Amino acid sequence: MLDESPRKLVQVEDLRLYFPIHTGVLRRHTGDVKAVDGVSFDIFEGETLGLVGESGCGKSTVGRALLRLYDLSGGKVRIDGTDISDLSVGELRPIRPKMQMVFQDPQASLNPRMTVSEIIGEPLVEHTDLDAAGRQARVLELMDQVGLNRIFQNRFPYEFSGGQRQRIGIARALALNPKFIVCDEPIAALDVSIQAQVVNLLEDLQDKLGLTYLFISHDLSMVRHIADRVCVMYLGRVAELSPRDDLYANPLHPYAKALLSAVPEADPNAETTRQRIILKGDVPSPANPPKGCAFCTRCPEVEAICKTEAPALREVAPGRHVACHFVEIQNRAGSTGPKKPEAIEPNQQGERA
Amino acid sequence: MPDGALPVLDVKDLKTVFRTRGGEVHAVNNVSFHLQPGELLGVVGESGSGKSVTMMSLIGLLPQPPADIRGGQVMLGDIDLRTAPAEVLRGVRGKRIGFVFQDPMTSLNPVFTVGSQIMEPLRLHMGMTKAQATERAVELLELVGIPDARKRLKSYPHQFSGGMRQRVMIAIALACDPEVLIADEPTTALDVTIQAQILELVKDLRKKLGMAIIWITHDLGVIAGIADRVMVMYGGQVVEQAPVKDLFARPQHPYTRALLKTVPHLTGARQARLQVIEGQPPILTAHPTACAFRARCTHRFERCDAENPLRRPVGHGHDVACHWVVNAEVAHA
Ligand SMILES: Nc1ncnc2c1ncn2[C@@H]1O[C@H](COP(=O)(O)OP(=O)(O)OP(=O)(O)O)[C@@H](O)[C@H]1O
Ligand SMILES: Nc1ncnc2c1ncn2[C@@H]1O[C@H](COP(=O)(O)OP(=O)(O)OP(=O)(O)O)[C@@H](O)[C@H]1O
Ligand SMILES: [Mg+2]
Ligand SMILES: [Mg+2]
Numbered sequence: 001m002l003d004e005s006p007r008k009l010v011q012v013e014d015l016r017l018y019f020p021i022h023t024g025v026l027r028r029h030t031g032d033v034k035a036v037d038g039v040s041f042d043i044f045e046g047e048t049l050g051l052v053g054e055s056g057c058g059k060s061t062v063g064r065a066l067l068r069l070y071d072l073s074g075g076k077v078r079i080d081g082t083d084i085s086d087l088s089v090g091e092l093r094p095i096r097p098k099m100q101m102v103f104q105d106p107q108a109s110l111n112p113r114m115t116v117s118e119i120i121g122e123p124l125v126e127h128t129d130l131d132a133a134g135r136q137a138r139v140l141e142l143m144d145q146v147g148l149n150r151i152f153q154n155r156f157p158y159e160f161s162g163g164q165r166q167r168i169g170i171a172r173a174l175a176l177n178p179k180f181i182v183c184d185e186p187i188a189a190l191d192v193s194i195q196a197q198v199v200n201l202l203e204d205l206q207d208k209l210g211l212t213y214l215f216i217s218h219d220l221s222m223v224r225h226i227a228d229r230v231c232v233m234y235l236g237r238v239a240e241l242s243p244r245d246d247l248y249a250n251p252l253h254p255y256a257k258a259l260l261s262a263v264p265e266a267d268p269n270a271e272t273t274r275q276r277i278i279l280k281g282d283v284p285s286p287a288n289p290p291k292g293c294a295f296c297t298r299c300p301e302v303e304a305i306c307k308t309e310a311p312a313l314r315e316v317a318p319g320r321h322v323a324c325h326f327v328e329i330q331n332r333a334g335s336t337g338p339k340k341p342e343a344i345e346p347n348q349q350g351e352r353a
Numbered sequence: 354m355p356d357g358a359l360p361v362l363d364v365k366d367l368k369t370v371f372r373t374r375g376g377e378v379h380a381v382n383n384v385s386f387h388l389q390p391g392e393l394l395g396v397v398g399e400s401g402s403g404k405s406v407t408m409m410s411l412i413g414l415l416p417q418p419p420a421d422i423r424g425g426q427v428m429l430g431d432i433d434l435r436t437a438p439a440e441v442l443r444g445v446r447g448k449r450i451g452f453v454f455q456d457p458m459t460s461l462n463p464v465f466t467v468g469s470q471i472m473e474p475l476r477l478h479m480g481m482t483k484a485q486a487t488e489r490a491v492e493l494l495e496l497v498g499i500p501d502a503r504k505r506l507k508s509y510p511h512q513f514s515g516g517m518r519q520r521v522m523i524a525i526a527l528a529c530d531p532e533v534l535i536a537d538e539p540t541t542a543l544d545v546t547i548q549a550q551i552l553e554l555v556k557d558l559r560k561k562l563g564m565a566i567i568w569i570t571h572d573l574g575v576i577a578g579i580a581d582r583v584m585v586m587y588g589g590q591v592v593e594q595a596p597v598k599d600l601f602a603r604p605q606h607p608y609t610r611a612l613l614k615t616v617p618h619l620t621g622a623r624q625a626r627l628q629v630i631e632g633q634p635p636i637l638t639a640h641p642t643a644c645a646f647r648a649r650c651t652h653r654f655e656r657c658d659a660e661n662p663l664r665r666p667v668g669h670g671h672d673v674a675c676h677w678v679v680n681a682e683v684a685h686a
Contacts, residue, residue: 055544056514149633151375159373161401188541192571194400196615196627203626218544221574225617225627248619262549263619264574268598278553279546285500 009080009180009212010043010066016074017058017065021287033287035061037236038075040313043180046206048213050227050244052220052259054283058236059216063182066214067099068092079180097127100178102170102186109169110157116143117153120171127176142171145205147197166190170198177209184216199226220263224248229319232256235294236286238313241321252322254301293325301326360387360428361565362411362533367425367435369403369410372418379637380406382589383425388533388565393555395576395597396569397612398586401634404569405454407586408535411435412450413442429533448478451526452535453519460522461510467494467521468506474528493524498550519543523551530562537569552579573616577601582670585609588635588645591664595671605673607650644676652677 016039018032036058043049051059064070066077068084076085079099084092103109110119117139124135140150146167157165166186173181183202187195199222205211217223223230223244230247232240232255240253251257258277279298284290290297296306305325313323369381381403388394396404409415411427411434427434429449434442446452454460461470471493472486481489487506494502497520510518523539540548556579558564570576576583576597583600585593585608593606604610611630617623632649635641644650647657654677662674667682 053544055547056517057544060514147633149636151636155373155375159371159375159378161405164401190400190571192573193612193615193630195571196629200627200629218548219572220545221617221619224619225623258546259544260619262545264545264548264552264572264578265619266573266577266601266613266616268577268601270577276549278549283498283500283547288501 006044006046008042008078009045010214011078012042012062012066012075013040013077014075015039015062015065015072015077017061017070018073031287032073033285034236034289035286036065037286037289039233039236039238040075041231041238041241043212043214044228045212046210047228048206048215048226050223050230051214051216051233052218052223052230053233053239054235055218056283056286057233058286059233060184062233063101063184063214063216067101067182069101097123097176098178099180099182100173100176101182101184102166102173103184110165112157115154115156116148116168119157119168120175123172123175138175139171142174145174145201146171147194147201167194167198170201174205178211180212180214182214182216185218186215187222188218195222202226220260232259235284235289237294237323238321239295239323241313243319246317246320252316252320252327253295253324254299255295258300293323358389361390361430362388362567363426363428364407364411365426365428367407367410367427368423369406369415370421370423372421376638379640380589381410382637382641384586384589384591386584386591386594388567390565391559391563392581393559393566393568393579395580395583396567396586397571397573397576397583398592399588399608399634400571402586403589404586405537406589408452408537408567408569409454412446412452412535413439414446414452444478447474447525447531448529449531450533450535451529451531452537453522453526453539454537461518463510465509466506467508467510467513471506471521471525471528474525478529489528490524493528494521496527496554497521497524498547499524520547520551527558530564532564534564534566535569536566538571539568540575541571548575555579573613585612588641589637590641590645590661590674592646592675593671593673594664595668599668599671603668603671605667605671605678606646606675607652607677608646644674650677 015036017036018034020029021031021033022028023030039062051062053059065072068087072085076083082095084095120142121135121139124130124138130138143150143153148167148171157168170186187198190198202213206213215223215226227244229241229243231238232253234255240256247256251260258279261277277300284297292308293306293311296302299306311323311325313321316322316327316329365385367381367384371378371380384407398404410422413434425435429445432441434445468490471490475481475486475489490506491502494505499505499517499520513521519539526534540551555566559566568580580597583595583597584591585606587608593609604613614628615630617627630649635645641661643659644657644662647653656676662676664672664674665679666672667678
């Protein structure tokens with residue numbers, strides 16, 4: 001039988017990434033920050049998976065772990081069929097051009113002593129046989145693609161605004177025609193008109209080159225625009241993974257509901273009447289996560305079981321994965337809303353504030 | 354806010370130029386604006402339009418050289434910050450004016466603990482003892498939603514996520530109860546539930562402390578939710594300013610109009626493709642003698658090339674720098 005489903009370019013299985021905590025004069029290993037604690041998902045070839053969630057929940061760490069910028073604490077990462085979980089630096093080298101990253105912090109990721117054309121051309125020196133003239137031509141092409149004026153090529157990063165610096169980072173990531181790009185808040189520092197240009201550019205490149213993206217962002221309106229599926233993380237774990245339209249029309253996980261209700265709308269009249277779910281309680285620390293469900297300390301729908309048992313991520317409807325004790329598996333005719341009687345209707349989540 | 358009240362901050366004709374190897378960059382060109390007591394002024398504008406440089410210039414935080422502040426007046430009450438001696442400025446910064454800047458990694462010092470960085474202004478400006486400053490620092494970290502606040506005082510910035518570092522910066526800015534808070538994209542790196550908390554916090558602090566705030570952001574949603582008035586910058590100039598509802602309902606400048614159309618929405622039909630503003634930001638190598646937006650403007654005519662438009666009133670508290678708009682107004686009158 002022919003396998004008709006799209007190919008999985010990225011496969012992540014029970015990924016764990018712990019940062020050790022050392023304390024005392026002897027710097028003894030006394031615990032771990034469980035930045036990523038058992039995350040599984042696939043990314044299909046040519047798709048964009050949005051990754052959203054609380055500040056500090058481990059999104060960047062997932063992105064960096066997928067590219068093996070860290071050694072994994074557990075789990076498997078497969079890129080384009082190759083298991084890269086345990087590869088050495090040398091073994092990773094030929095695979096690196098396939099996978100690239102656009103960083104969250106443009107300031108920290110650009111070498112201040114290199115000119116723009118050196119920065120963009122650096123991966124070409126390392127990974128291609130292009131001569132100086134060939135590299136130069138490619139650098140200028142990349143600068144055009146990301147909307148950087150060619151006359152800036154010999155300037156240094158500090159001479160640019162935050163937004164301009166981010167475009168330099170994107171040009172560099174595109175240099176080697178990668179298959180998979182982790183975009184870690186790539187447009188957060190850009191002004192909205194440039195965001196639209198960059199997002200259109202990312203979409204054009206995806207169409208043209210069949211690129212696959214992990215798009216990490218806190219801009220849920222933009223994620224709705226660009227992503228095919230969306231993964232909502234909370235404290236190192238996946239809370240919900242759903243196709244875009246399902247998630248935005250009817251978020252199932254209580255955290256996903258709160259998240260969507262908190263998005264500001266660009267309309268001052270709507271903003272004065274809008275009701276939100278303002279989450280209470282502390283954001284737990286990943287060094288000391290709560291027992292049971294990671295979200296139980298802030299969840300408006302919390303029950304006793306949530307404080308003792310961690311809910312597994314289950315497929316509750318076709319393509320919809322939710323980690324919540326109170327989201328029922330959808331029966332053929334029924335809805336997928338929470339089963340509690342006071343459960344809110346889809347799209348009415350704002351009324352709970 | 355009564356229109357007649359004396360502004361807490363009054364900026365007139367601020368002009369900042371950078372001298373670079375590639376020539377001059379005219380980053381801020383005769384920017385004038387005022388901030389009323391208790392008011393929240395939202396600032397939006399093109400990346401590179403001079404929002405950050407304007408704010409850094411007015412509190413004297415730009416290294417000179419390469420920056421050269423060529424003119425202007427920055428009145429904080431009756432002190433002109435532009436000409437005030439360095440020690441007066443030091444007493445103002447972090448005390449009367451608190452600020453949070455873009456790129457938290459560059460603003461927090463990586464070699465000092467988070468706690469010591471929060472306590473520094475408290476000891477310097479408020480004369481607190483170490484114990485008092487520690488208590489206040491814990492309170493401030495809790496205020497901005499950092500869990501385990503007391504323990505986290507001993508952490509270094511790299512041990513925090515981007516969002517947590519930004520909340521630390523907000524805590525530092527609020528430390529001395531400033532009259533004016535300048536926040537340069539303070540919630541850009543934050544998750545929206547935390548942003549919602551911080552926006553609530555800001556609304557609260559304004560009520561309690563009557564603080565006046567300048568809030569720079571790219572997020573028109575945030576502006577819609579918290580600003581009283583909005584100032585739109587383009588090419589180192591203020592091209593439009595208006596009360597928030599007026600700006601969203603009746604944007605006048607062609608740049609503002611285009612800007613409002615480029616944002617995707619959370620509800621309603623998804624656009625197949627986002628609307629963009631074609632072309633590139635202007636290269637500011639000299640003082641502008643023509644409209645900075647003309648190369649990207651669909652309404653351009655001869656006058657736009659010949660003369661840089663000045664801001665003219667087009668409504669109550671609403672003014673705009675555009676020859677086309679002013680012409681249309683005249684035609685309607
Ligand atoms: N090098 C490190 N050493 C110790 N802890 C770390 C390190 N890097 C990240 N962490 C911790 O791991 C957790 C996840 O961090 P990460 O940067 O992945 O979050 P994030 O979801 O990208 O957040 P943000 O939205 O703020 O960027 C945080 O608690 C952070 O403090
Ligand atoms: N140190 C510097 N040397 C030369 N030019 C500079 C320097 N700092 C800023 N500029 C230039 O000044 C202009 C204004 O920059 P600024 O950082 O104020 O923009 P911004 O409006 O804050 O943009 P963004 O939204 O991207 O943060 C830009 O054209 C920038 O390239
Ligand atoms: Mg991150
Ligand atoms: Mg800026």
